[in-house]
Amino acid sequence: MAEERAQWTSRVGFILAAAGSAVGLGNIWRFSYAAGTEGGGAFILIYLAAAVFIGYPLLVSEISIGRATRKNPIGAFRTLAPNAPWWLVGAIGVLTAFVILSYYSVVAGWAFAYTFESLRGLYQPSVDHAEHFTKHISDPVAPILWHAAFMAITIGVIAMGVVKGIQRVVQVLMPLLFLLAIVIMIRSITLPGAGEGIAFILTPDFSEVTPLTVLHAVAQAFFTISLGMGAMITYGSYLRKKDPIPSSAGTIIGLDTFVAIIAGFAIFPAVFAFGFDPAAGPGLAFITLPGVFTEMPLGAVFGFLFFLLLTIAALTSSISLLEVVVAWLKDEHKWKRTKAAVVVGCAMFAIGVLPSLGYSVLSHVQAFEMNILDLYDWFATSILLPLGGLLTIIFAGYVWGARKLSEEANEGTGKLRFGPGMGFMFLVKVVVPLAVLAVLIAGLYEKFAA
Secondary structure, three states: OOOOOOOOOOOHHHHHHHHHHHOOEEEEEHHHHHHOOOOOOOHHHHHHHHHHHHHHHHHHHHHHHHHOOOOOHHHHHHOOOOOOOOOHHHHHHHHHHHHHHHHHHHHHHHHHHHHHOOOOOOOOOOOOOEEEEEEEEOOHHHHHHHHHHHHHHHHHHHHHHHHHHHHHHHHHHHHHHHHHHHHHHHHHHHHOOOOOHHHHHHHHHHHHHHHHHHHHHHHHHHHOHHHHHOOHHHHHOOOOOOOHHHHHHHHHHHHHHHHHHHHHHHHHOOOOOOOOOOOOOHHHHHHHHHHHHOOOOOOOHHHHHHHHHHHHHHHHHHHHHHHHHHHHHHHHHOOHHHHHHHHHHHHHHHHHHHHHHHOOOOOOOOOOOHHHHHHHHHHHHHHHHHHHHHHHHHHHHHHHHHHHHHHHHHOOOOOOOOOHHHHHHHHHHOOOOOOOHHHHHHHHHHHHHH
């Protein structure tokens, strides 16, 4: 007998799992430094518009494809378009999830390490945080061990199953994540001198906005909502028919955006209060903020809470990425869940060793003026993600079709949030494809046209 496919036991369970997939390093680490370098409040406004008018239609489409087929990304496209090569779009999603988690776990391992280092005197005035971070990532052994530890936890959650593993874990971790974010935000905005940081978030500086800023905001929305990587198709395949997709998708994007904005209020007021640079780039989380915590009263406590928050956010996303590949092996190749989780997780770990060593013994390895981790990230987020998203939305709007998409999305609910007619479908057929195509072209242009 075929194994009965798992289902989320509640709508809340699905929303928290999907929001957990969306809420990750992209909301806290990537979002904060992107906003800091590209106009503050202006970048945030563009990001919000992108999340609503581009992220929402694509999210609804991906969840609908998953629930309609109850399959992994490859199986879903093969079911809806048999005897056609559209299954390759699902294959792009599976590959994207594999590539992202292989290096995502490395960065998550840094956060995991800093969570423990926060308890061991990291925030002393004598510590040079730039030097400390460089020393940490250039160690050829320690970051790999933290990478392994983080991946082992991810494998363990996936091996326990959809309900007993993913759903049970996110129902604990997501409320904790929200609580930690709010606590850190309250401490940050109540610091003397925090007003300048609050103004930085709330006052748009459109003089810093360029066409590339707009495309970066769209790409950020794309990455942080977990689109184009098969995760939402996979999670949608476990969704019950009676659970409404439109309102669930809206709640997922709302929670994802909430954490991103709260993270901004948790970071920038403190950065400004102590005179640090908000445009510190990727080093904001691991160099600038430890410097802030060193200066802050009870900084060791809030430093620990921040990196715990970062680690939890990374974990809720990493389990969705591993689940994409595991679901494919279970559905298409009839692997047992535990075997699939261990084999794939170990393969991801092995592939992730290279970008970790890219800061030490392989630091001389460069491609297109990027180290190994940056190359992985560029390939995944600038090529694979927008390519997968573009083909998915074209498939949803033109191959599967507007009528079938609307019927599936509307099942279990009253009507689509944007309406089942021309408004929503105009976004699906015109706005989203053009926007995602622009992101794809911009990613190539930035790298090769300079």
